[in-house]
Amino acid sequence: MPAGVKLDDELGLVQQALRQRGLRWTDQRARIVRTALATHEHYTADELLALCRRDDPRLSRATVYRTLAVLEEAGFVEGLDAGDGKRRFEHVLGHEHHDHMVCLHCGAIVEFRDDELERRQEAAARRHGFRIERHSLRLYGRCRDCQRGKGGA
Amino acid sequence: MPAGVKLDDELGLVQQALRQRGLRWTDQRARIVRTALATHEHYTADELLALCRRDDPRLSRATVYRTLAVLEEAGFVEGLDAGDGKRRFEHVLGHEHHDHMVCLHCGAIVEFRDDELERRQEAAARRHGFRIERHSLRLYGRCRDCQRGKGGA
DNA sequence: GTAGGTGCAAACCTTTTGCAGCATG
DNA sequence: CATGCTGCAAAAGGTTTGCACCTAC
Numbered sequence: 468m469p470a471g472v473k474l475d476d477e478l479g480l481v482q483q484a485l486r487q488r489g490l491r492w493t494d495q496r497a498r499i500v501r502t503a504l505a506t507h508e509h510y511t512a513d514e515l516l517a518l519c520r521r522d523d524p525r526l527s528r529a530t531v532y533r534t535l536a537v538l539e540e541a542g543f544v545e546g547l548d549a550g551d552g553k554r555r556f557e558h559v560l561g562h563e564h565h566d567h568m569v570c571l572h573c574g575a576i577v578e579f580r581d582d583e584l585e586r587r588q589e590a591a592a593r594r595h596g597f598r599i600e601r602h603s604l605r606l607y608g609r610c611r612d613c614q615r616g617k618g619g620a
Numbered sequence: 621m622p623a624g625v626k627l628d629d630e631l632g633l634v635q636q637a638l639r640q641r642g643l644r645w646t647d648q649r650a651r652i653v654r655t656a657l658a659t660h661e662h663y664t665a666d667e668l669l670a671l672c673r674r675d676d677p678r679l680s681r682a683t684v685y686r687t688l689a690v691l692e693e694a695g696f697v698e699g700l701d702a703g704d705g706k707r708r709f710e711h712v713l714g715h716e717h718h719d720h721m722v723c724l725h726c727g728a729i730v731e732f733r734d735d736e737l738e739r740r741q742e743a744a745a746r747r748h749g750f751r752i753e754r755h756s757l758r759l760y761g762r763c764r765d766c767q768r769g770k771g772g773a
Numbered sequence: 774g775t776a777g778g779t780g781c782a783a784a785c786c787t788t789t790t791g792c793a794g795c796a797t798g
Numbered sequence: 799c800a801t802g803c804t805g806c807a808a809a810a811g812g813t814t815t816g817c818a819c820c821t822a823c
Contacts, residue, residue: 491777491822512813527780532813548701552788553812568750577748584740588759591734596764597721604757606741611749644797644802665788680805685788705813706787 477504477560484541498523499534503544508562509555509576547603566603570610577610630657630713637694651676652687656697661715662708662729700756719756723763730763 481500482492502519503510510518516531535556538544546554547567566584568577584604592599634653635645655672656663663671669684688709691697699707700720719737721730737757745752 486823489777493778493822495779525780529781529814530779533778568745568748568752570750571753577750579744579748581740581744584737584744587734587737587740588757591732591737592721592759592761595721595730595732596767597723597730597759598762598767599721599759600724600761602757602759602761604741604755606745606750606752606755608745608753609751614749614751639798642802646797646803648804678805681787682789682806683804686803 474501474504480560481538481541481543484543485537488541490537495523495526495530496534496537498526499531500538500543503538503556503558504560508557508578509547510557511553511555513553515556545601547605566605568606568608568610570613571607572609572613575610575612627654627657633713634691634694634696637696638690641694643690648676648679648683649687649690651679652684653691653696656691656709656711657713661710661731662700663710664706664708666706668709698754700758719758721759721761721763723766724760725762725766728763728765 478497478500482497485492485496498519499515502522503515506515506518512528512531512535515535516526516528519526519531535544535546538558539546539556543560544556544558546556548554563580564585565578565580568579569575570577588602588604589599631650631654635650638645638649651672652668655675656668659668659671665681665684665688668688669679669681672679672684688697688699691711692699692709696713697709697711699709701707716733717738718731718733721732722728723730741755741757742752
C-alpha cells in the first residue's frame with residue numbers, strides 16, 4: 468500500500484471529525500496535520516512549526532498551538548512532556564497505544580507496549596473506583612546504547 | 621511516636637546529607653524542608669513559598685526554587701508534573717514509592733501502589749536493554765467521587 | 774453573510790539567573 | 799574569611815491571547 472494513500476485516508480478522517488464539531492478545515496490545518504502525520508514521532512510545537520514553514524513560511528506559531536489543541540481535544544494527538552519544559556506531541560492515528568522509555572543520557576525515546584501492564588493498571592483503578600480516561604507511563608533511565616561506553620549523544 | 625520527633629529526625633537526615641555534599645544548612649533551607657515535610661503531598665513551588673512565608677515573609681521565591689532543586693538532586697523530593705504547566709513536588713522521606721491517579725474533573729490525586737506493576741515495568745525495560753532510574757505512572761480520569769452525580773469541584 | 778480562523782505582537786506565567794550583600798562552617 | 803546562599807529584580811522561554819483582517823461554509 469503506497470504511503471500516500473494511507474496519509475490521505477487519515478487526513479480525511481481528521482477533516483471529517485473537525486467538521487462534525489462545527490470546526491473548519493483550512494489550508495493551515497491541513498498542512499499541520501499532514502506534516503504531523505508524516506513526521507517522526509515526538510515533536511515540539513516549535514519543531515512542527517519549523518517543518519510546516521518549509522512549505523508555508525507564513526504559518527504562525529499561534530496557529531500551530533491552536534491546531535494542536537484542537538487535535539488533542541479531538542483525540543488525534545497526544546501531548547507528553549519530556550521533563551524539559553516543552554511539551555512534545557505524537558499523533559495517535561495509525562499508531563496503537565504504547566508507553567515510553569526516556570533516556571536521560573542521550574534523549575532517546577523508546578516505545579514499548581505490555582498488555583498485562585495495561586490490564587493491571589485497569590485493575591488498580593477499579594480497586595479505587597477510578598475510571599481511566601488516559602494514562603501515561605514513562606520510564607526514565609539509561610538506554611541500551613548508553614550502557615556500553617558510558618555514552619550519551 | 622509523636623509527630624514532632626519523626627519530623628526532627630528527618631530534618632536531621634536532610635541536614636546531614638546536604639552537609640556531606642559541601643552545602644550549607646541555612647535558616648531558609650530548614651524552614652523550607654520543615655514546611656515541605658509537614659505539608660500535604662503535592663505542592664507547587666508557589667504554594668510552598670506561600671506556606672513558608674507565613675513564618676518568614678521575606679523568604680524569596682528564588683530560594684524556594686533553588687532549595688527544591690537541591691532537595692530533588694539529593695533524592696529527598698520528587699517532581700511530578702500535573703499537566704497544567706506547573707511542576708508539583710512531593711517529599712520522599714517517610715513515604716514509600718507509589719504512583720498516581722489524577723482526577724481530571726476535580727483535581728484529586730489518589731496514590732496507589734502495585735508491586736506486580738513495578739515488576740513488569742522492570743521486565744519490559746530489561747527486554748529493551750534499558751535501565752530504569754526512575755519512573756512515572758499516572759492514570760488520568762474520573763475519581764470515585766466524580767462518578768456519582770457527575771461531580772467535579 | 775457570519776462564525777470561526779489566521780497572523781502578528783504583546784501578554785502570561787512559571788522558572789532561572791546576575792548581582793551585591795550576607796551568613797555559614 | 800572564603801565560599802556558598804539569599805533577595806531582588808530582570809530575563810528566559812514556552813504557551814496563550816487581543817485584535818483586525820480574512821475565509822470556509
